[in-house]
Amino acid sequence: MASQQTNRQQVRHRLAGRSRKEYRFGGARLIGIAAAGVVMGSSSAGAQSVENFYRGKTINFVIGYPTAGAPDIYARLVVRHLGKHIPGNPAVIARNMPGAGSLLAANHLFNVAPRDGTTLGLTSPTIPLEEVLGVSQAKYRASQFNWIGRLATNPNITFILNTSAVKNISDAFDKVAILGATARSSTNAVYPFVLNNVLGTKFRIVTGYEGTAAVMLAMERGEVEGLSSTYDGLKAQHEDWLKTKKVNIVVQYLLKRHPELPDVPTSAEVAKTPEQAVILRTVSSASEIGKFVLTTPQVPVDLVDTLRKAFDAMVKDQDFLAEALKLRIEIDPLTGTELQKIVSETEAVPADIIDKVKAIYPLN
Helix, strand or coil: CHHHHHHHHHHHHHHHCCCHHHHHHCHHHHHHHHHHHHHHCCCCHHHCCHHHHHCCCEEEEEECCCCCCHHHHHHHHHHHHHHHHCCCCCEEEEEECCCHHHHHHHHHHHHCCCCCCCEEEECCCCHHHHHHHCCCCCCCCHHHCEEEEEEECCCEEEEEECCCCCCCCCHHHCCCEEEECCCCCCHHHHHHHHHHHHHCCCEEEECCCCCHHHHHHHHHHCCCCEEEEEHHHHHHHHHHHHHCCCEEEEEECCCCCCCCCCCCCEHHHHCCCHHHHHHHHHHHCHHHHCEEEEECCCCCHHHHHHHHHHHHHHCCCHHHHHHHHHHCCCCCCEEHHHHHHHHHHHCCCCHHHHHHHHHHCCCC
């Protein structure tokens, strides 16, 4: 009882510190803070300063992918730089949790990980769409995660060895190219799978590889001919393939063409009907969510704000940007508030479009 009284006093003290104007226009937010104090108690900075809360703590960063791929590269860049921007300078450590196209990690973050601001994660950008589509393995509500910020868009592409009979997307309608992938629900399988089912391309998708790096090794061994991955990931892992034209990029799964790929069509541009284009744009919307950082649901508002401010400071930090340049990866940030809005809007996609996407999306 004494603890609850202390919490209520702290909330009243915070409200008293606001001006009348701030209270009037920020009322919804202040009510949210008070509610958080009732539901979650004082397990975080509600009973102490944020700096004291994080000092000496370790933040676990869960990566829903294996090592060496583009998502892992982005996540580990955050691991190396984020802590210095968080009051108290906590240590940040990486933990890879691949499986089920990163749904294993998403489920862990939603259902198992502590809800106290000490766990962050990076998973597939398709998790909001997969939830809406009713993927059986999706045991979470994407909009209930606290989205901290986007590092970059997810410029997904399909690229194929120049020895393949498929040289461009037109060839893929009457010739077969074998693509490697991790899992049926992963983006490197989903995008070409949807293209097959919506447009009639003939990509053959072989799943079971540990990650994109493993698929690229399989390409070198001649096991498969191509991969649907990210453009920046290809540049980071095999820029030489681009320089020597060892691979052809045949399609990109973005809402608009990437500045460096002006001659490669988007999947929606390949569509033959307006309905096909709408379906392909819905699936490609994950590109806007991109590579991101999120934390668990029900984290106290002050800690979410702290993590978002730390993220915003990190993506402007010169050391961070210099290392990103060295790694040859793109940085195209978006704030956590803006990202949260995009995720929430996914739940508002018209039911008839969702039904059409369900008909062709690999749900399991």
